Amino acid sequence: MIDRDRIYIELLRNGLLVLRxxxxxxxxxxxFAEVEFLHNLPTLIGELNEERHAYFKDQECELYDSRIAKLKCERARRNPKVFYADLLEELRNTRHPT
Known part of the structure; x- marks a missing residue:
């Protein structure tokens, strides 16, 4: 398992806690914001198409942030920092295997 796959699995694990x-x-x-963020993660595990990984990092994460910022619930706006921020930073710094 490459490191990026481990990060996706951790995002899923944390995301299910946040969804709950x-x-x-x-x-x-x-x-809904959580489901939209999480639903493609299983298909990214083991994915060889680098464009899909880039799309997740560049587009889906940005869209998630936008959705969360619009919510009224303070807990909802705080949770991404607690449950996702470190993993997403690690993902941004992870190079694809050669």
């Missing part, structure tokens, strides 16, 4: 929080708070806008 959103559902427990009955904040379905927040839950």
């Amino acid at each position: 929080q959103a559902i427990e708070h009955r904040d379905f806008d927040w839950a």
